[in-house]
Amino acid sequence: MAEIGKVRIRVPSSIKQGDVVRVRALVIHPMEIVQRRDGKPVDKNYHFIHKVVVTYNGREILAAETTQSVSENPFFAFTFRATEPGTLKIAFLDTHGGKYEGTVDIKFS
């Protein structure tokens, strides 16, 4: 569990200006599911990622609301248009107030 919040982001090794780049991101997280006792769901503060925000040079390009129907160690894929060099940042927010961020530098070759 010590690895909770470890973010891994993969982008293609060579990016040209104007390319539509496909990004794959993974975060280590348990995504706790609803427990049931006698068929009734237990009410407690379940620990799962409920929001994902992707920003590119400070501008938000994608936001996602996620639920426990997303698997453990969630994986997301998306694309973005690389218009300028800079930083792509992905932030994962969970229900216990955790914020896990991963960044990747976008450079043109």
Add this chain to the structure above:
Amino acid sequence: MERTPSASHITRRTLLRALAVVGLAGVSGPLLGPDAVPAQGNLGALQPEEKVEATMKRLFGSRPLKDGSSAIKLDMPLIAENGAVVPVTVEVQSPMTPADYVKHIYIISDKNRRPMNAKFTLTAAMGTALVGANLRLGETTDVRAVAELSDGTLLMAKREVKVTVGGCGG
């Protein structure tokens, strides 16, 4: 006769004290009450358990859903051996310009207890309307992708995934 003034004195003080306590409680109650603001992971904050028809009605009301099977590419396995990890990729044909882009993509699985799985909010800066995620599916189910375009049109595509082992913890 001796006690009357003191009795009235106490009453007044008690009354004031009681008022003060009520006043404090009134102020601090909503701020400090542990259950006043339910945490985001509590049951009340989750997507409700419901049938998929109720989910569709709650999310889209009576707005018409157009058949988007030609515009939406729903990429996922035909048979998922393990329901705990089912990769799904949704790609919507769209120019993705500020004037015409895909605003939201919803991923909904019919037979999960909470059918609403993920909602993506996209922007034109993405270049293509493509999102992917790994889902948990409880049993063999239809998975729907609903795309809401910037002009408000709703497109839907769905496909069945056969799940051999459910992924919702029994």
